[in-house]
Each structure stands twice: as structure tokens, then as C-alpha cells.
Amino acid sequence: MTAPEPIQEKVEEIFKETCGSWQNCNQSNVLAFLSQCEEKGLDPQYCFNWLNQNREQISDWSHFSQVAQEWVNEHTSTGSPETVYFQDQ
Numbered sequence: 001m002t003a004p005e006p007i008q009e010k011v012e013e014i015f016k017e018t019c020g021s022w023q024n025c026n027q028s029n030v031l032a033f034l035s036q037c038e039e040k041g042l043d044p045q046y047c048f049n050w051l052n053q054n055r056e057q058i059s060d061w062s063h064f065s066q067v068a069q070e071w072v073n074e075h076t077s078t079g080s081p082e083t084v085y086f087q088d089q
Contacts, residue, residue: 007042007046010040010042011037011042011046011047011050014033014036014037014040014042014047015033017036018030018032018033018036019033022054022057022058023057023059025051025057025058025059025060025061026060026064027060027063027064027067027068030051030064030068031067031068031071033047033051034047034048034068034071034072034075038075043076044071044072044075044076045072045076048068048069048072051065051068052065
């Protein structure tokens with residue numbers, strides 16, 4: 001399932017604000033990215049999955065992906081998607 005275009009754009013915007021680029025991804029800014037996703041009403045699990053789909057571009061992903069997944073599990077009711085899709089106003 002693909003997210004609606006505005007959701008994907010919002011995820012990419014948050015990524016640019018928190019990580020800047022794939023090369024700058026580290027544990028700290030990935031956790032900030034997930035937190036920002038949650039604060040803006042996006043499902044952290046969806047955002048984590050988006051990062052995971054692009055893991056080849058993240059140099060140390062294997063070293064901190066588990067920490068990121070644990071963060072997601074702690075911040076969602078069951079560690080499962082709770083995506084809220086917003087309509088443009």
C-alpha cells in the first residue's frame with residue numbers, strides 16, 4: 001500500500017528538517033525524525049518503514065535501526081500502524 005502523495009511529501013519534508021540528507025542520518029536525528037512524525041500526526045511505524053526501505057542509503061542503519069524500532073514500539077499502542085491521513089484544507 002502506498003501512502004497518499006501529501007503524506008509522502010510531509011514525511012520527506014520532516015526528513016529534510018531533521019536529518020538533512022541520507023548521509024547525515026544517525027541515531028539522534030532519526031529519533032528526532034520519528035518524534036516529529038508523531039508530533040505532526042503521522043504514524044511513526046510508517047515513517048520507520050520509509051527509512052527502512054531506504055536503508056541502503058543510510059551508512060550506519062544496521063547499528064541503530066533496532067533502537068529506532070524500539071522507539072516506535074514505545075510510542076504506538078501496539079507497535080502497529082496508527083496512521084492518520086489528513087485531507088488538504
